[in-house]
Amino acid sequence: MKKNFIISILMTVVTTVLLGLLYPLLVTGLAQVLFKDKANGQLITKNGGVVGSRIIGQAFIGPGYFHSRPSAAGNGYDAANSGGSNFGPTNQKLMDRVQASVADLQEENPGTPVPIDLVTTSASGLDPDITPAAADFQVPRIAMVRRLSQAQVRQLIQQHTSGRELGFMGEPRINVLELNLALDSQTP
């Protein structure tokens, strides 16, 4: 037993160096050489400043932008504090929150049911995407504020829609930050 006790201490130390330090540092080194942009979070630069990460969502609330999903990360889209609402399906707070969002959104499109992702918080609170249905729902507002035709806005959405990966994995989606940046560059 004493021998095994000494081994357990030595084994902990040696494997901590190997698995806890050498392994992650090796992977960091290789990642920084092979996939520099991806390993650092795919940051987008505009006019000399960093304006976001391509795969981390931001809040958009103004009428001239496509809105992101509601977020429960911190005060909303806090990328240093990820998380969901964790509201259960029978929680009255969930009903109230969704009801309020639906009421707001239906002012744009009276009578049209709102696509569900547009009124629900994501799991990370940082969801960079919305569904094509959610983008389409916002077309009339964007077209009016940006003085574009609905067809022009729809075309822009189409250009920024990613299909399922390899044709079957995941769901079709639109990156909100990229779409809004494209919108800004089209009609500054």
Next chain:
Amino acid sequence: MTVNGWFQILLFLALIFAVTKPMGVFMARVFNREHTFLDPLARPLERLLYRLTGVDENHEMRWTEYCGAMLLYSGVSMALLYGIERLQQWMPWNPQKFPAVDPTLAFNTAASFTTNTNWQNYAGETTMSYLTQMAGLAYHNFASAAVGISLAIAFIRGIARREKETIGNFWVDMTRTTLWVLLPSCIVYALILVSQGVVQNLKPYDSVRLVEAQQVQRVGADGKPVVDQAGKPLMDAVATQTIAQGPVASQEAIKMLGTNGGGFFNANSAHPFENPTPLSNYLQMLSIFIIPAGLTYTLGRMTGSPRHGWAVWSAMAVLFLAGVTTAYWAESHGNPLLKGVDQKASLTQPGGNMEGKEVRFGIADSALFATVTTDASCGAINSWHDSFTPLGGMVPLANIMLSETVFGGVGAGLYGILIYVVLSVFIAGLMVGRTPEYLGKKIEAYDVKMAMLVTLVFPLIILVLTGISSVKGFGTSSISNAGPHGLTQMLYAFTSMAGNNGSAFGGLNGNTPWYNLAGAATMLGGRFFMIIPMLAIAGNLAKKKFVPPSLGTFPVTTPLFSGLLVGVILIVGALTFFPALSLGPILEHLLMSAGKTF
């Protein structure tokens, strides 16, 4: 439900089927110390490790010594993790200057990662330094996985060996698991994840200027909006976003392959930096099952009965399909209480219950992930189980209650189901009225008693502690959802911790003295009180004589056996937990159908 969703689910099972044999053969060769293609790289490293630590690789251990070595190693490495957490403010790679982790939280976390649970009462990006994540948490992802696999191999040896006192050498088994199976695959897998967008760096968090500056309500320490004298809510201007970074991919790889599940970030595999694309998501789900599925073949091969391995695999596949079908069905139907929304699946949206789910994964991949992560004792999440519909959320809970034997945790899943196999063979023996045999070994009173001990400890811990929590203020004050859902939150917590899963109904506030300390005890009990009787069975089986099969032997290679095994698992699980489930998710489902909210 969509055709595409079903295609993803069935392809997933087909791919797991395809990797089972190659993975199983490889692991059998590693643990039988036969030649493998990795020897030129791994063997010198192995020798070096033994020289540094003084391990005699030809020494064989009885089950008691094997168990002792495993407990010593777990204890020492757990103490080191606790030390790292408590001293992280003095150590390097802490760019955000996080202070020491509080004692009860540090203890809970140390117990959690040592037991392969990865229950998290903290949010990674606001609590843990990069060094703690790498050398403390990710290290234990390797260590606890290696321990689990070693134990499963020891159990298999117990079945396979005849009239022997020993079941292998713990140090050799865990070293070979690490150097041949875990480390090489993690290096490759981590880089694949980076290529998909999982971050891997040691830089401080980035601050970016938002495209559209925001006005947000100021929230006080009590979680309520702060108002000015006129009663209007105070607004803060937010123009920047801080983006958490870190060495994520290296941790992500072992988190999935070792069925650990502890996220680098609070949102776990829902966070775009942990799981950026549908492809990374699919790979993560596959990597949870690869080793546990392979181990069923290792079992068949090392005991000389490959068909027995497949019979066990089939029983697992049946339970897997039952779970994923229920979860996918329930989540696709959405929440009937929400009005004015479109929850129907169409070409432009997946529809369904999207609260707590990511758009890129939709319903099918979220339901599949939830099923896989709780079939195995992984506990990673890509959607919040707390926000699932009542029946959808019952699937992960029930999966853990069935002791995570559906492929299960690495190693833990195999020795878990072998306990059920022993019980099934025993029950079959009772039915025909003769001493049961399992692969040529007589199953006698001692073995069945130990198997029953394993089966009883688990519900005892869960039901007693959930019961205490539900009548005491220190238990119920952590609930975040009222009504039956609150009971489910506590039930899920103790089930997840006792089953060493680590997923949660995340609304429950676990960072309180009660949940930290009772939780740590639950996790340690759930792991080691199961391992000790399990190893006792292994040691006892190894000693026994081989009995050649006769006409009266119940064959363990047939569909009949698989069916009996499924039956025993379901009956034991249902009899134990049905009353608790009926007060939680089942009641909530009925009330939801009646339009009731809380």
